[in-house]
Amino acid sequence: MPDIGIIGSGIAGLHLGLFLRQHDIPVTIYSDRTPEDIGASRLPNSVAHHRSTLERERALGVEHWDPQEYGYFANHHHVNGPTPLEFRGDLRGPARALDYRIYLPRLIADFQERGGTFDIRAVKPETIVSLSEQHDLIVVAAGKGEIAGMFPRRADRSPYETPQRRLCVGLYHGVSYPDPKGMSLSVSPGHGELLELPLHSFEGPVTALLFEGIPGGDLEQVSGMDQASDPTGFEKTVLEKLESHFPQVRERADAARFHLTRPEDLLQGGLTPVVREDYTRLPNGRFALALGDMHTVLDPLVGQGANSASYSAWVTGETILEELTLDERFCQKVARRRADRTLSAAAFSNFMLRREAAPHLIELFSAMDGDPELAEEFVDHFNRPERIWDILSTPQRTRAYLAGQEWRQ
Amino acid sequence: MPDIGIIGSGIAGLHLGLFLRQHDIPVTIYSDRTPEDIGASRLPNSVAHHRSTLERERALGVEHWDPQEYGYFANHHHVNGPTPLEFRGDLRGPARALDYRIYLPRLIADFQERGGTFDIRAVKPETIVSLSEQHDLIVVAAGKGEIAGMFPRRADRSPYETPQRRLCVGLYHGVSYPDPKGMSLSVSPGHGELLELPLHSFEGPVTALLFEGIPGGDLEQVSGMDQASDPTGFEKTVLEKLESHFPQVRERADAARFHLTRPEDLLQGGLTPVVREDYTRLPNGRFALALGDMHTVLDPLVGQGANSASYSAWVTGETILEELTLDERFCQKVARRRADRTLSAAAFSNFMLRREAAPHLIELFSAMDGDPELAEEFVDHFNRPERIWDILSTPQRTRAYLAGQEWRQ
Numbered sequence: 001m002p003d004i005g006i007i008g009s010g011i012a013g014l015h016l017g018l019f020l021r022q023h024d025i026p027v028t029i030y031s032d033r034t035p036e037d038i039g040a041s042r043l044p045n046s047v048a049h050h051r052s053t054l055e056r057e058r059a060l061g062v063e064h065w066d067p068q069e070y071g072y073f074a075n076h077h078h079v080n081g082p083t084p085l086e087f088r089g090d091l092r093g094p095a096r097a098l099d100y101r102i103y104l105p106r107l108i109a110d111f112q113e114r115g116g117t118f119d120i121r122a123v124k125p126e127t128i129v130s131l132s133e134q135h136d137l138i139v140v141a142a143g144k145g146e147i148a149g150m151f152p153r154r155a156d157r158s159p160y161e162t163p164q165r166r167l168c169v170g171l172y173h174g175v176s177y178p179d180p181k182g183m184s185l186s187v188s189p190g191h192g193e194l195l196e197l198p199l200h201s202f203e204g205p206v207t208a209l210l211f212e213g214i215p216g217g218d219l220e221q222v223s224g225m226d227q228a229s230d231p232t233g234f235e236k237t238v239l240e241k242l243e244s245h246f247p248q249v250r251e252r253a254d255a256a257r258f259h260l261t262r263p264e265d266l267l268q269g270g271l272t273p274v275v276r277e278d279y280t281r282l283p284n285g286r287f288a289l290a291l292g293d294m295h296t297v298l299d300p301l302v303g304q305g306a307n308s309a310s311y312s313a314w315v316t317g318e319t320i321l322e323e324l325t326l327d328e329r330f331c332q333k334v335a336r337r338r339a340d341r342t343l344s345a346a347a348f349s350n351f352m353l354r355r356e357a358a359p360h361l362i363e364l365f366s367a368m369d370g371d372p373e374l375a376e377e378f379v380d381h382f383n384r385p386e387r388i389w390d391i392l393s394t395p396q397r398t399r400a401y402l403a404g405q406e407w408r409q
Numbered sequence: 410m411p412d413i414g415i416i417g418s419g420i421a422g423l424h425l426g427l428f429l430r431q432h433d434i435p436v437t438i439y440s441d442r443t444p445e446d447i448g449a450s451r452l453p454n455s456v457a458h459h460r461s462t463l464e465r466e467r468a469l470g471v472e473h474w475d476p477q478e479y480g481y482f483a484n485h486h487h488v489n490g491p492t493p494l495e496f497r498g499d500l501r502g503p504a505r506a507l508d509y510r511i512y513l514p515r516l517i518a519d520f521q522e523r524g525g526t527f528d529i530r531a532v533k534p535e536t537i538v539s540l541s542e543q544h545d546l547i548v549v550a551a552g553k554g555e556i557a558g559m560f561p562r563r564a565d566r567s568p569y570e571t572p573q574r575r576l577c578v579g580l581y582h583g584v585s586y587p588d589p590k591g592m593s594l595s596v597s598p599g600h601g602e603l604l605e606l607p608l609h610s611f612e613g614p615v616t617a618l619l620f621e622g623i624p625g626g627d628l629e630q631v632s633g634m635d636q637a638s639d640p641t642g643f644e645k646t647v648l649e650k651l652e653s654h655f656p657q658v659r660e661r662a663d664a665a666r667f668h669l670t671r672p673e674d675l676l677q678g679g680l681t682p683v684v685r686e687d688y689t690r691l692p693n694g695r696f697a698l699a700l701g702d703m704h705t706v707l708d709p710l711v712g713q714g715a716n717s718a719s720y721s722a723w724v725t726g727e728t729i730l731e732e733l734t735l736d737e738r739f740c741q742k743v744a745r746r747r748a749d750r751t752l753s754a755a756a757f758s759n760f761m762l763r764r765e766a767a768p769h770l771i772e773l774f775s776a777m778d779g780d781p782e783l784a785e786e787f788v789d790h791f792n793r794p795e796r797i798w799d800i801l802s803t804p805q806r807t808r809a810y811l812a813g814q815e816w817r818q
Contacts, residue, residue: 329803
């Protein structure tokens, strides 16, 4: 029976830890924050779990939030600008957006109730080496700076050197949900995008609005505003940006009721997408596996990061069960098995960050505007980003797909 | 419907061609030899098809040689020298060794009867580029020199720069089969190995004896002898080598009846194992996929080459069926799907070529000497060399395996 050490208490580390506990494998999760710290923190993200991730949660026995109640049922898409497009993809099974300050502490409690060890400590590279002597495998699912440096960036899969969007995500009251209840992803060509999620947080059902502002465009302003110094001015500006760029969302916002839920329910910044090597050989000859954000950092625009991390945790868990020895060959197997989905999620996310949408993306969107079945199929593929990349990775592929060739398997 | 061009009419090209024809995909096989040329050639190899390859032949509808009649049922293993070891692994399904000068022409006929185009021509790198304009994909399953140079050698997977054995394989009368009818693989430490196969050839059931002589050892002599100038002396030397190194085979040879079946039923030489890149981008931007020997060249010692080629053809065929566009992403998928088995077959073959057997290999052999169930399981893994590599790639893995841990999946 191997003994596994996991650095990080995000979705990747917790899903892996819970998976392993289901198979009675000893696991310790190392975290630099207590569940209380996590619950009391600033909004960490805005994440949707797709159907396939909810299925994994069911299998892990952590489905505490019924997606029929907490979830949503459609993806609404708008491309604004001179030739507007829109399509709606009904989901074949609900997705769900939940505040991670609620989600993660609950899963930590589940993990501990099921015999997992939760160990609070700051972890540095030298800590990882010493922890590797106490476990059969170290999985690194969190960390920045020096720890991230242990897993070299893969230049062939990391096209960007800087953040491609300035981000501003907040939780708001006063925006009614679209019908059917769903997320919306809207594009304002040249300026960026808005991702809107019906999200469950401490104050109940609210709306997450994530502005993805192209540097130099009209949307980046909200990412740089100091909300604390002028809360009213900030909300006014947000409404103005909705008005100018995303009228379909603005018309569901009630200006009188519109406000940020709490000051800490706002996150502004940006991130540079990166794909790192799957594993590293430690100075003592042992191996550490990268998981979740340590393996791939994705811009949140198309909602793939957490789902990819959960999938990757699952593949890692299954491979641990099969293997006798958690050595380099084990790491290579995990790398190979998760490659298509995790690298496709990264490639698709990066593709969507181009400053100008690729013509074949517009061709696909145009085809979905007026073809609900095609749209339904496409949004279902958000569960399998490798299928999206099958369709979008080249113009030839998009055209072959649209030509109605049988899409086998 | 894609159109596929295949360079090479060995097992890789033919199994792929037959697979695609089963799905009505247009295929042309380019060969520099007619079926008659192939049938009249010098002995090209000594190849056994394991159970999993015979299953693919059944699925392809080319099982013309009933393995109950033409096949064999056990692997007999001997390690001679100061501390002799032996074990026998009964096969869970028969394997079969058949002269490729009979096998390949028959499969070419099948391929043509099923609508495949068989095109005789010499193929050079520039021919491949021009053929790539006529097909949606070019698969290169044969070729040397400049063509092989199109697929760079992977140094990380190719540990040897020179042949590790001097080879001498011939077909012989006068050697009775072991009981149960089977192949034998015997080791003479420091000198090399003998692979004995009950093989069906033009003269019916005969015995293939493949000497694998370590350079500088006592077995390499037979690889350098000129059989034509002294047929009797050659056979006498072969018998002497059996006597000195492989008494278990010698005792089944009747000196009075022992002789090479025909002068052309002898092949002497050596090969350098190599793993090449899975695919290449042609100067015109199209892609060519390496298959079979163009992808991995294996020493024949552990009988993995043809089986790996057939498997690789199958994976390639399945991936072609799934894909809309046969581009770089397609090539990467094939590469990823076949990697574990084909690279494990190469790693295992290369591992067995070490001049001195690894101690953990001897540990495993010792454990099988006296444990028929373990031996049966191990020889069955010849169908799945990735499983063999799971067990043998490190001493820790072998010990964990032998410690009787549950071997899951």
